[in-house]
Amino acid sequence: MKLRKRILPALIGVGAVLLAWYLVCASGVVNDYVLPSPGRVWSTFLKMAASGELIKGVLVSLGRVLKGFGIAFALAFLLASLRILAPASEPYYEYIVQFFRNVPPIAMIPLLILWCGIGETTKTVIIVLASFFPMYLSIVKGFTGCDPRLLEVARSFDYGRGRAFFRVVLPSAMADILVGMRTSLGYSWRAIIGAEMVAASTGLGHMILFAQQMSRTDKVIVGILTIGIVGRVTDWLLGIVIRRFAGGTAQNGWD
Amino acid sequence: MDGIEIRGLKKSYTLESGTLHVLRGLDLTLEAGAITVVLGKSGCGKTTLLRLVGGLEKPDGGEIRFHSPRKTAFVFQEPRLMPWLNVRDNIQFGLRRGEIDPAATKRIIETVGLTGFESALPAQLSGGMQQRVALARALACRPSFIMMDEPFAALDHFTRESMQKELLRVREATDASILFVTHAIDEALTLADKVVLLSGGVCAAAFPIALPHPRDLMCDELIQARRSIVAALGAAA
Ligand SMILES: Nc1ncnc2c1ncn2[C@@H]1O[C@H](COP(=O)(O)OP(=O)(O)OP(=O)(O)O)[C@@H](O)[C@H]1O
Ligand SMILES: [Mg+2]
Numbered sequence: 001m002k003l004r005k006r007i008l009p010a011l012i013g014v015g016a017v018l019l020a021w022y023l024v025c026a027s028g029v030v031n032d033y034v035l036p037s038p039g040r041v042w043s044t045f046l047k048m049a050a051s052g053e054l055i056k057g058v059l060v061s062l063g064r065v066l067k068g069f070g071i072a073f074a075l076a077f078l079l080a081s082l083r084i085l086a087p088a089s090e091p092y093y094e095y096i097v098q099f100f101r102n103v104p105p106i107a108m109i110p111l112l113i114l115w116c117g118i119g120e121t122t123k124t125v126i127i128v129l130a131s132f133f134p135m136y137l138s139i140v141k142g143f144t145g146c147d148p149r150l151l152e153v154a155r156s157f158d159y160g161r162g163r164a165f166f167r168v169v170l171p172s173a174m175a176d177i178l179v180g181m182r183t184s185l186g187y188s189w190r191a192i193i194g195a196e197m198v199a200a201s202t203g204l205g206h207m208i209l210f211a212q213q214m215s216r217t218d219k220v221i222v223g224i225l226t227i228g229i230v231g232r233v234t235d236w237l238l239g240i241v242i243r244r245f246a247g248g249t250a251q252n253g254w255d
Numbered sequence: 256m257d258g259i260e261i262r263g264l265k266k267s268y269t270l271e272s273g274t275l276h277v278l279r280g281l282d283l284t285l286e287a288g289a290i291t292v293v294l295g296k297s298g299c300g301k302t303t304l305l306r307l308v309g310g311l312e313k314p315d316g317g318e319i320r321f322h323s324p325r326k327t328a329f330v331f332q333e334p335r336l337m338p339w340l341n342v343r344d345n346i347q348f349g350l351r352r353g354e355i356d357p358a359a360t361k362r363i364i365e366t367v368g369l370t371g372f373e374s375a376l377p378a379q380l381s382g383g384m385q386q387r388v389a390l391a392r393a394l395a396c397r398p399s400f401i402m403m404d405e406p407f408a409a410l411d412h413f414t415r416e417s418m419q420k421e422l423l424r425v426r427e428a429t430d431a432s433i434l435f436v437t438h439a440i441d442e443a444l445t446l447a448d449k450v451v452l453l454s455g456g457v458c459a460a461a462f463p464i465a466l467p468h469p470r471d472l473m474c475d476e477l478i479q480a481r482r483s484i485v486a487a488l489g490a491a492a
Contacts, residue, residue, distance in 0.1 A: 149335050152311055156329035157349040157396065167348075171339045 036218040044218040045225075053207070054222070058230055061192050061203040064120070065234075068127025069188045073181065076132050080139035084169060085161060097136065105129035105191055109198050118199040123192060130191030131184035138180025142173025178242045185238055189231045204230075258432065259285040259308070259400070263317035266303055277303045279456030280317065287322075290426060290433040292443040294484065295453035301436040302332060302404055304453065308434060309402050325432075328398035330406040334385035336377040336392075343373040345388050349396040360395060366421055367391045368414070383410045390418065394425055401433045407442065419445055423468050440484055444477050445470055450484060454491035460484075 018038055024030060025037035032040070048054040079097070083090050105126045112122040146169045154164040196205025204223055211219030264281040267274050277300040285291045295301050306312045308319055309329050328349065336345045346363060347355050364370055367387040377385055386409050393401060407415045423446065426433060437443055443450045444464065452460040462480055470477060 149331070149333070150337060153329075153331070153335045153337075153348070156309060156311065156327070168337065171337070174339070 033215065033217055036221065041218050041221050041225075044216075045222045048219065048222055054226060057202070057204040057207045057223075058226060061196065061205065062230065062234070064123050064192050064203065065127060065185075065188045068124045068192070069131050069185060071124065072128045072131040072184065072188070073135055075128070076136035076139055076180075076184075077177075080136055080143055081165070083140060084143045085165060097133075100129065101133045101137075103129075106194055106198075109195065113199050118201070122199055123195050123203075126191050126195040127188040131188040134183040134187060135177075135180040138176045138183070139173065142176030142180075143169055145176065146172045181242070182235065182238060185234060186231065189227075189234070193227055257287040257322050258289075259322065259434075260320040261285070261308065261317070262320070264304070264307060264314050264319065265316035266300075266307060266312070266314050276456055278307070278314075281453075281457050283451060283458050285432060285434055286448070287432050288426070288430045289448040290422075290435055290446050292435045292437060292447035292450050293453050294437060294440065294443050294450055294488075296488075297438060299453050300456060301438075301453055305329075305402050305404050305434065305436055325399040326396060327400045327402065328393035328396055330389055330393045330401070330403040332404040332408075334377070334382070334389040336385055336388055338377050341374045341376055342369055342380070342388055345377065346391045346395050348392055354396070363391045363395050368417070383414055386410060387414075387418070397429065399429070399431050401431055403433065403435045405437055406435075408437075408439075415442075420469070422446065440481060441472060443484070444472055444481060450480075452484065452487050452491065454488075459491050460487045 021035075022038050025032070025035060036044075045054070079093065083094075108129060109122070109126065112125055116122045116125065150168050150172065151164060154168050159167070192203070193205040193208075196203040197209045200206045204227055208220050208223035211217075211223065261281060261283040264278050264283075265276075266278040267276045269275075281304065283291075293301050293304060303312070307314050309327065311329075337348060340348065342364070343360060346360055364373060367390060369384060369387060369391070372380065372384070377388070380388065386406060390403075390406055393403075407418050410418060419442065422433070425431065435446060447462075447464050450462040450464060451458050452462075462484060464477075464480055466474075466476060472478075472481075
């Protein structure tokens with residue numbers, strides 16, 4: 001059933017794109033430098049995979065994403081919780097948060113390079129900036145969207161603030177939190193590739209830029225395909241973790 | 256005296272069109288271990304009274320005196336279950352970790368007739384079943400004072416009857432005081448030790464009913480009581 005409904009159409013879609021790519025290259029309309037053939041890209045991919053170059057790039061970029069994403073999640077969760085548990089604190093940071101929300105992280109790169117060099121700190125900050133806001137906004141939405149009538153039930157059973165937070169507000173916000181995490185993960189993945197193209201000597205983004213400078217379009221394409229695939233796979237893995245967490249109970253905005 | 260005394264209770268809401276005085280100096284005594292039923296038309300302030308007694312809202316004036324410390328439980332007009340918790344966890348929602356007793360929970364699930372649905376989520380239950388879970392949630396914490404806001408309004412005739420019996424049994428077993436809101440006269444007559452008529456923001460009339468349970472609604476005393484309640488309701492309107 002699943003094979004007929006999903007996998008088969010997916011294979012046909014991908015196959016069509018590959019076929020079109022192959023035909024364009026075989027027809028000789030475009031130069032091999034502008035668009036290398038699928039076969040050439042495939043053999044380059046195998047070579048890069050065998051040499052460990054590809055895996056290393058993926059791991060470096062992924063490591064940066066996980067670190068920045070983790071920090072951003074902790075920050076977003078903390079600030080959003082603060083907003084619920086101590087509403088009076090909100091005006092102190094809300095405007096600063098809103099300000100940074102409107103600054104694209106890429107625009108911060110020159111300053112960050114000046115302050116932190118092109119080391120890991122710059123890249124971590126970029127990812128934190130890119131992934132913080134979707135998570136913060138959806139966690140806040142989840143928290144504030146909690147049905148006050150359910151909170152009243154907690155109050156009628158003498159729940160304190162903290163207990164009500166963990167047993168009512170947090171579970172009812174779960175779906176929103178998870179959707180925010182998913183969006184943010186995508187954002188951090190994009191941001192790190194961008195940052196690595198500007199300020200890095202390792203990682204997938206740097207690999208692509210370096211390949212361009214060496215006129216290796218085939219390597220550029222391998223890099224792009226890898227980015228797409230790794231992004232999809234991490235998204236899918238997060239989906240599995242989350243379905244476990246939400247227990248299929250909360251509608252979690254997945255698939 | 257042991258019980259709850261309500262004196263001069265006032266509550267008003269500010270609406271766009273002006274101030275709405277819902278309770279205007281209400282006096283009411285809830286005897287310990289008794290079932291006090293508040294009867295009144297829709298919108299007369301029954302839920303408001305219950306929320307004030309339950310401490311979910313602050314009164315504008317007057318006082319509510321509890322004569323002994325008590326564990327209270329609230330059954331709301333709607334089920335208000337946690338959508339992410341299954342039946343069992345919803346029922347145990349009012350308990351602290353150390354108070355959870357699987358055997359007791361099982362018994363309560365049995366009495367509200369939900370055996371087999373322990374792992375079901377609220378969305379998978381009918382409205383009446385959800386309300387029974389809400390009732391079980393209140394009973395599970397062994398309250399000595401239960402406030403109930405039209406808890407059986409959504410149930411069919413037979414389930415309502417068995418829930419009423421169950422409530423009386425709980426009262427027998429635990430000696431809990433119960434403040435029960437309804438607009439169904441039959442239900443009031445079936446359950447009450449005292450029926451209180453809420454109208455015009457005060458207790459317009461009180462009818463003590465000192466009959467043993469189970470009661471025959473067709474017996475002379477209750478027919479008589481029904482007559483005077485209907486008359487008082489009509490006079491209040
Ligand atoms: N939070 C509120 N803000 C403004 N007005 C309110 C509020 N709560 C209740 N009221 C008003 O107070 C009056 C009494 O409401 P209440 O819910 O106590 O009625 P009720 O007797 O429980 O009615 P029902 O039998 O329909 O449940 C109504 O006119 C209602 O509009
Ligand atoms: Mg009401």
